[in-house]
Amino acid sequence: xxxxxxxxxxxxSPGQTASITCSGDKLGDKNSCWYQQKPGQSPVLVIYRDxxxxxxxxxxxxxxxxxxxxxxxxxxxxxxxxxxxxxxAWDDTTYVFGPGTKVTVL
Amino acid sequence: QVQLQQSRPGLVKPxxxxxxxxxxxxxxxxxxxxxxxWVRQSPSRGLEWLGRTYFRxxxxxxxxxxxxxxxxxxxxxxxxxxxxxxxxxxxxxTAVYYCVRDGGYSWPQFDYWGQGTLVSVSS
Numbered sequence: 001x002x003x004x005x006x007x008x009x010x011x012x013s014p015g016q017t018a019s020i021t022c023s024g025d026k027l028g029d030k031n032s033c034w035y036q037q038k039p040g041q042s043p044v045l046v047i048y049r050d051x052x053x054x055x056x057x058x059x060x061x062x063x064x065x066x067x068x069x070x071x072x073x074x075x076x077x078x079x080x081x082x083x084x085x086x087x088x089a090w091d092d093t094t095y096v097f098g099p100g101t102k103v104t105v106l
Numbered sequence: 107q108v109q110l111q112q113s114r115p116g117l118v119k120p121x122x123x124x125x126x127x128x129x130x131x132x133x134x135x136x137x138x139x140x141x142x143x144w145v146r147q148s149p150s151r152g153l154e155w156l157g158r159t160y161f162r163x164x165x166x167x168x169x170x171x172x173x174x175x176x177x178x179x180x181x182x183x184x185x186x187x188x189x190x191x192x193x194x195x196x197x198x199x200t201a202v203y204y205c206v207r208d209g210g211y212s213w214p215q216f217d218y219w220g221q222g223t224l225v226s227v228s229s
Binding site for chain 1: 143152153155168170204210212213214215216217219220221222
């Protein structure tokens, strides 16, 4: 079965750039997306189709996907961005999620 | 604005059937471009996609291999909702269950999520 891997945690200072990676075999050949989840809330789509932002998502969120790695970048990170982030891809007939990365703004 | 309203949380006994419904407003379960999904989340398994139903001239279903033998996801066009049934549950099925719309016709795009329902499996 297809697997996605993410670092368990990323720490970033306010105003700096956070980069979260998601790795999977030939992930660049698939459409990836990213979700943000804050405690006690449902996940929120922040990036789809590798690098597209849904309406209402701030421009500081961006995405890329090439080779075996997709990356979510948060530029000018704010305290409100502290959350868990999950990548997702579609493999054959199954949606697969990464294990999640906890972003701490410190 | 699409909204997904899930049925109430519950306690299910081992070996019994877990049943949830998801009422849709702002879209149709018979949409020709969306799919309607169930996802669960637990500390041990993280986010796990369970399956989907969708309409493309006829109804289709896809299920995750991990639950394929005991899951059913069905649309109810009269009530504009869809349901999840998971048979023969064990404590490992304890999780928060979400209904989710995938609004991306050709790529994954889980753009609307229900509020989540905590289901506990315990005797």
